[in-house]
Amino acid sequence: MRIQLINPNTSADMTHAMALSAQSIALSTTQIIACTPEHGPKSIECAFDEVIASAALLDLIEQGKQQGVDAHIIACFGDPALDAARELADAPVIGIAEAGFQMASLIAHCFGVVTTLSRTLPASEHLLQKYGYQHKCSGVRATDIPVLALENIDPAAYLLLKTECLAAIEQDGAEAIVLGCAGMSSLVEKLSAELPVPIIDGVVAAVKLAESLHQLGLQTSKKGQYGQRVSKAFTGRYAHWSL
Amino acid sequence: MRIQLINPNTSADMTHAMALSAQSIALSTTQIIACTPEHGPKSIECAFDEVIASAALLDLIEQGKQQGVDAHIIACFGDPALDAARELADAPVIGIAEAGFQMASLIAHCFGVVTTLSRTLPASEHLLQKYGYQHKCSGVRATDIPVLALENIDPAAYLLLKTECLAAIEQDGAEAIVLGCAGMSSLVEKLSAELPVPIIDGVVAAVKLAESLHQLGLQTSKKGQYGQRVSKAFTGRYAHWSL
Amino acid sequence: MRIQLINPNTSADMTHAMALSAQSIALSTTQIIACTPEHGPKSIECAFDEVIASAALLDLIEQGKQQGVDAHIIACFGDPALDAARELADAPVIGIAEAGFQMASLIAHCFGVVTTLSRTLPASEHLLQKYGYQHKCSGVRATDIPVLALENIDPAAYLLLKTECLAAIEQDGAEAIVLGCAGMSSLVEKLSAELPVPIIDGVVAAVKLAESLHQLGLQTSKKGQYGQRVSKAFTGRYAHWSL
Amino acid sequence: MRIQLINPNTSADMTHAMALSAQSIALSTTQIIACTPEHGPKSIECAFDEVIASAALLDLIEQGKQQGVDAHIIACFGDPALDAARELADAPVIGIAEAGFQMASLIAHCFGVVTTLSRTLPASEHLLQKYGYQHKCSGVRATDIPVLALENIDPAAYLLLKTECLAAIEQDGAEAIVLGCAGMSSLVEKLSAELPVPIIDGVVAAVKLAESLHQLGLQTSKKGQYGQRVSKAFTGRYAHWSL
Amino acid sequence: MRIQLINPNTSADMTHAMALSAQSIALSTTQIIACTPEHGPKSIECAFDEVIASAALLDLIEQGKQQGVDAHIIACFGDPALDAARELADAPVIGIAEAGFQMASLIAHCFGVVTTLSRTLPASEHLLQKYGYQHKCSGVRATDIPVLALENIDPAAYLLLKTECLAAIEQDGAEAIVLGCAGMSSLVEKLSAELPVPIIDGVVAAVKLAESLHQLGLQTSKKGQYGQRVSKAFTGRYAHWSL
Amino acid sequence: MRIQLINPNTSADMTHAMALSAQSIALSTTQIIACTPEHGPKSIECAFDEVIASAALLDLIEQGKQQGVDAHIIACFGDPALDAARELADAPVIGIAEAGFQMASLIAHCFGVVTTLSRTLPASEHLLQKYGYQHKCSGVRATDIPVLALENIDPAAYLLLKTECLAAIEQDGAEAIVLGCAGMSSLVEKLSAELPVPIIDGVVAAVKLAESLHQLGLQTSKKGQYGQRVSKAFTGRYAHWSL
Known part of the structure; x- marks a missing residue:
């Protein structure tokens, strides 16, 4: 196909x-x-x-x-x-948001979303509501990393991203993480290796x-x-x- | 201003x-x-x-x-x-949708929406949900009159519109009607005169x-x-x- | 009129x-x-x-x-x-609550409410639910200033009020503030001048x-x-x- | 006591x-x-x-x-x-409304409410929402019998009441009926004997x-x-x- | 009976x-x-x-x-x-959960739940949603005391339980406490004596x-x-x- | 695998x-x-x-x-x-219910569910609520065909099933149908050929x-x-x- x-x-x-x-x-x-x-x-x-x-x-x-x-x-x-x-x-x-939410809901009771700018938080929340996953989301967290900075992410930004994922897990109770940007697709393997819950890339x-x-x-x-x-x-x- | x-x-x-x-x-x-x-x-x-x-x-x-x-x-x-x-x-x-919903909610316990094509019903329902008026809406009704046919509305189409307004009032319990298209703005006076509830034009x-x-x-x-x-x-x- | x-x-x-x-x-x-x-x-x-x-x-x-x-x-x-x-x-x-919520929702994605006694919080939350604005409210905060103390407000009480408005903005993410008491009507000008978001008086x-x-x-x-x-x-x- | x-x-x-x-x-x-x-x-x-x-x-x-x-x-x-x-x-x-809803929810998956005037329907719906029983209510039906006419109810009014109870059961799927007026308290025995589901009087x-x-x-x-x-x-x- | x-x-x-x-x-x-x-x-x-x-x-x-x-x-x-x-x-x-929620809702505007293992929190939340009490619950707190340790509870575990009850009252605003385990039934008298709000045992x-x-x-x-x-x-x- | x-x-x-x-x-x-x-x-x-x-x-x-x-x-x-x-x-x-709902939501704005006994309707509705698909479901319809009668379905029962699917489409506005029983898995091909919307088998x-x-x-x-x-x-x- x-x-x-x-x-x-x-x-x-x-x-x-x-x-x-x-x-x-x-x-x-x-x-x-x-x-x-x-x-x-x-x-x-x-x-x-x-x-x-x-x-x-x-x-x-x-x-x-x-x-x-x-x-x-x-x-x-x-x-x-x-x-x-x-x-x-x-x-x-x-x-890719709907795809990520679906996969996450099959393997976790609740999932967190980690995304780019704080500005996009209402958009993520709107999608969770539109698709019906609000009650399954433990929270949406912004890293304030601009989308284009994800392309060749520097260590500081990667650390920021990983830190927010950990906060989602430890503070919010996320049992899986949905990555909130297509630009994070290349990071899913590294994050999966370093974090104790499944990491889901919508792409x-x-x-x-x-x-x-x-x-x-x-x-x-x-x-x-x-x-x-x-x-x-x-x-x-x-x-x-x-x- | x-x-x-x-x-x-x-x-x-x-x-x-x-x-x-x-x-x-x-x-x-x-x-x-x-x-x-x-x-x-x-x-x-x-x-x-x-x-x-x-x-x-x-x-x-x-x-x-x-x-x-x-x-x-x-x-x-x-x-x-x-x-x-x-x-x-x-x-x-x-x-104009948000404006119409606001005015309606000040003068009626619940209001109906009468709009153009059936295709647009989910869009109206989405707005009601987005703005928080879902519980105040007695129902959205489509007339299936195309938007451009409203400009110089013929008697048959007008009758269709009025009939759906009446159905909203009698069957759905609408206490006011919000007109679901800017193209209906010129009809609000005539409809108000002929119907027993307030008619609200968002424009x-x-x-x-x-x-x-x-x-x-x-x-x-x-x-x-x-x-x-x-x-x-x-x-x-x-x-x-x-x- | x-x-x-x-x-x-x-x-x-x-x-x-x-x-x-x-x-x-x-x-x-x-x-x-x-x-x-x-x-x-x-x-x-x-x-x-x-x-x-x-x-x-x-x-x-x-x-x-x-x-x-x-x-x-x-x-x-x-x-x-x-x-x-x-x-x-x-x-x-x-x-005035419904009026304030309506105006706030036209100029902000979410608004905070700052009111008088903690005792009145459930009443405010009930109104937000009744009118459908719960999802647009970032939180209701009480100052515990009695209503009658607002009439000739002293500097300490004013500071308390302003502090709660700031907390609503900075901590709760309020993009506008609806004042939760008719007695605050005379303070809207001063608060508007001193705070970075629109301040709305229901009166x-x-x-x-x-x-x-x-x-x-x-x-x-x-x-x-x-x-x-x-x-x-x-x-x-x-x-x-x-x- | x-x-x-x-x-x-x-x-x-x-x-x-x-x-x-x-x-x-x-x-x-x-x-x-x-x-x-x-x-x-x-x-x-x-x-x-x-x-x-x-x-x-x-x-x-x-x-x-x-x-x-x-x-x-x-x-x-x-x-x-x-x-x-x-x-x-x-x-x-x-x-008595809260009391009736509580008892009904212990013995039926969903219950209907049969009340007096149509005018009171929004009040009943408001209580269902306030107490959290909206999803357990199969519908509220009005008989349009005035409250005081319940005191010495005539056969026609009783029939009307019973008919609405039956409609709640057969059409709405009510598995129990909560009587929506304290004035119906004396009718609960007769209705219970004549209807196939539990009848609940809030008093x-x-x-x-x-x-x-x-x-x-x-x-x-x-x-x-x-x-x-x-x-x-x-x-x-x-x-x-x-x- | x-x-x-x-x-x-x-x-x-x-x-x-x-x-x-x-x-x-x-x-x-x-x-x-x-x-x-x-x-x-x-x-x-x-x-x-x-x-x-x-x-x-x-x-x-x-x-x-x-x-x-x-x-x-x-x-x-x-x-x-x-x-x-x-x-x-x-x-x-x-x-007993439904029973506890019902009694609590008759005497308090909102109640907290204090339960055993964190693992059971989603189950409690599911019941609150199923019965319609979500909006009346100020929060569910786990003590992480195993169920069987409640039988002959030691002072340390009792203190833990009481501490979570107090946190529910002071931090979450609980106006009553529903005990989240049948094994806590024997503790209700002691807790009631020591806490400033009604304590409800579902049994x-x-x-x-x-x-x-x-x-x-x-x-x-x-x-x-x-x-x-x-x-x-x-x-x-x-x-x-x-x- | x-x-x-x-x-x-x-x-x-x-x-x-x-x-x-x-x-x-x-x-x-x-x-x-x-x-x-x-x-x-x-x-x-x-x-x-x-x-x-x-x-x-x-x-x-x-x-x-x-x-x-x-x-x-x-x-x-x-x-x-x-x-x-x-x-x-x-x-x-x-x-298979969650699987069916997910697939349906990717290809239709709203879907209907057609299931076996009326007795199972509350169970389906509970799942729709649990997973968050209530707002995407145009309705659940029962055929009252016993599960085991699906194995070698007779023409009358098949017609009943197809008729309810059509009612879901024409009366409820279903844009896709999720089959509400694993026993219907073998019928999906025939139903798909005869009905104007996608038919989804959860298996x-x-x-x-x-x-x-x-x-x-x-x-x-x-x-x-x-x-x-x-x-x-x-x-x-x-x-x-x-x-």
Whole structure:
């Protein structure tokens, strides 16, 4: 099968890193097609960034649909534009936050989330509420490490990240940790080795869920909320969306 | 004071109609500056439309900010990009759904919402949950009248709308009705005359709330979630947002 | 328009102070009619006080109705007898807690409440739940300053109040503060000048909402829960209520 | 032990009827002291009635306290002034709605409530939420029988009541019925004989809970919310409450 | 009446101790029939223990049913197998956690729970949610005293228990304490004497509720969820359950 | 990898049928080890059945652990003994209800559940609440087909099942259907072909999740709630559990 792995920010380095993570966990018969938008923010760290990235992200979903991919992954922890992408796509669309929460809930009674900027805490809490995992989350902790600083993380930042994970475990009672940024995907192995609870990266979790849905023959339901978008005219830089 | 009234869809006729509603209710010292985006969908009727409209809407918020307006109103019932707009703006930003729910809750124990397409029901329910009005809402009803058909509504469509309002009152126990589309703003007078409960239009409600906040000297809190957006590079068609 | 501003406790000084606040924010065409009950507690600081004050408060609502006022404001943070008053009145009735929560939610992602006695904390939490703002409140803090000590607040008590506001901001993450007592109305200007987030006084917020509803032509819905009270005999000191 | 059974409305006939019910179920060592307020509404059927009745009810609580009763029962399904009464009293204070919900939850997975006027439905729902029984209630149904018509119920009204009980069982899935008015206390035997699920009357349930608390040596906690009311002056017809 | 008091663990000493507590509070006309299962864990301290104890417990319920007891009490704070027991029994079945929560909610605005091992905290929280008391609980605290160490509690362990009760009162704001283990039943008198809030033992609370239901003539509803179990074959060590 | 597929009821035919389903979807490198308990009910259709089956099920978990399986699946829609099994096992333990809900939530905005007896409805609702999927479920519908009648389903029963699925879609707005019994696993293909929305069988969903967790290297967290069970003596028919 072919999985489109969308990095919604415009950082090609981050796209490359998460593609490596994804390919390493994928079945040998799974092809990861990683992509980066042409238009949008270098990283996604507030609601403003997310809105701008979301519009550009939909171009990639359409491109993946034209290529006939079997699943789309939105690899940003805010799961931006997930509902819109599911309207657009026929194949399943998976957000890495939802994927991470699902895997965590199968192996732990409660999990913590460790993320980047404090600014993004309400976004994480909103997702926990939207998906129904609020009661399973022991808390969301911010490291205040900027997203792009994760790419080649320095020892001090890594220590900060690990320290917040430990605080989640010891102070909040987290029995597993969901990493709150796609940029942390490359750190999951090291953190897993050094921490006493399972560490969950949404990127690789999403890859396995995409494969699972494909093997189960399950596609996005096109009846109801995720039905085909309504036909209408678009103008200006979105004129290509007219239907 | 000056209020920027943003119609997030690209229908200039609808912008004109809601500007008339807004000006008619505004204080004589209030100037309504209505505007329409250059880019985006002709109407907003699903999550896809909302994502695309949201990116274009932020250009208008920035434009209003440059003009020094005293408040921004987002006049689409999905309150698209509200959080992002509040990050961007210093003046208050008001969504018409939140405005309508607030006014309704002051005069009724529970209210119904009557909206356009069935497709938008989950969006309305999501807003009720986000703002905390779920327990005060007796139900959301769709008329399946397309947004643009509201502009010069024909008698059959009007009857459909009125019938759903009556069903909300008689069957669901609604004690007031919140109209679920900015395009219904011109119908509020006629519906109020013909129905036994208060009818609330979010557009005019938002105008009064904008004036209220201005007179109270209250601005968007820039500490926390609505603080200034994070500086970073944007590429492609969003390069103008680089900071 | 004429707004009846009801101070539900029998402290005439407090009535006078809140009338000044209210008149200072009102439109020039708005007349504030402040009133104090003949019967009841000097201040409202526990459930017992609230029950006693509620019965007396309804006499004032009836008096305002006879005078043909255009709106009633119940200026005590417990919003006592709000539902009963809405049954009795035709004009809108606004509680200052609900007014404060509404205004706060338009300009901040979450707000704190700073109130008087610890005894009143459950009452505040009950109102947050009743109105649906629990998830938007970062916490309610008591200063343990008695209500009447707010009238001519001494520097130590003011410092205590300001300190709790700061704790709400720094420790709880409050992005705005709703003042939890009508007696704090005269302090809002000073607190606003000294604190880094918007400070919201429910008394003035209620005045603007009352004006807004009046200009929108919205009255209390008399269909359903707030319909006219049921006719029946009353005896003893409440015989005047027989209908 | 001595239990003060307070009928918060001024109908002496109803007080008499519920005293009979209470005494019939009480232990031989329990004395029921039934009482009727001097001041207030003939029946309690809306929020207005409840507010007026609540003030008068507290005089009776104080009177019971002076008499040294071992428990107080507030025998109106709205549980009026319950928190205030608990502040005032040292002995336990039990509301019949809470008592009914507790007993029902011990013998059924979910229960229905059948009450008097439709107007009181929001009050019942509010109590279910306040006490935490919302998820155990299959629905609240109104018969629109006025409270006082229950005293010497005619066959048509009884049939109406029984029909709503059956609808609660068959349509809503109620596994037990809580009667939503103290005035229904005399009907519980007949309804129990004719209906296939347990029928619960809050008045007798409250008597047993009062005896239980007494035998367990449990009194109202005076630490926290139900601590002694705050000392202060009261004026006018409430001057006797000054402390 | 006859009450079957089931200790679901196999510790006969604990059964004896709780029988003493129960008999001491029971009416003179009430006979307590205490029993201990033949099969199962010595104490119940995790989900595993609870599952194993639950199967054995049902044999005792059946035995009590054969003996024609008037009520069954499940005297373990996890209320194990409560729903299954109610299916099996005709007489009421009461769990001590539900009993304790009910009594506490009648005399305090919020209560704390003090229990044994930290491991059992999620179980207590699950019960609070299941019964609807989450909003009335100020917190659950573990002492990490093993269940069997409660039998002849040493001074150090008693001090630990008392210290957690005090922390619940002072730090969490508990206005009453529900003891979170049937093994604490013998300590309630001493704790009550030494602590400033009511202390509630679910065992004795359940006895009074069982008597109350009996005197009210209320039995488990056999319509719906607690209806007679479905007839079918059982094999192996459960073959005796075939119906 | 090796997956232990546990049918918690004692029907060997059903075990065989679900093993076929599981093996057909499994990767070629996955071995399905299906097993049936020696002791317990022939089918699980009420709380009583579930309690008895749960004790026997844990013997199978222990047996799988001794065999060193890589994952355990509990193939009964009530997810019986899931928490206890996770305490016992080191490998992940997956319940088919949780698995079905997770897969459904990835491809539909809301899903319906179609199950066997009406008696099991509260159990399904309890699981939806426990896992956090209540707001995503459009309703649970019972067919009142006994579990064992699913094995060689007759045309009338199949039609009944399909009819309830259609009602879930058309009347409740279900966008996907989760089948509420492991015995329906063999019907998923036929139902999928005949119905307009995705049909989800928890058995095969659980197989893919088990493979996913294994490939991700994720095991049950042994820190916290799912830590190793507490050591103690067991007596009688459970003496083998003594530790």
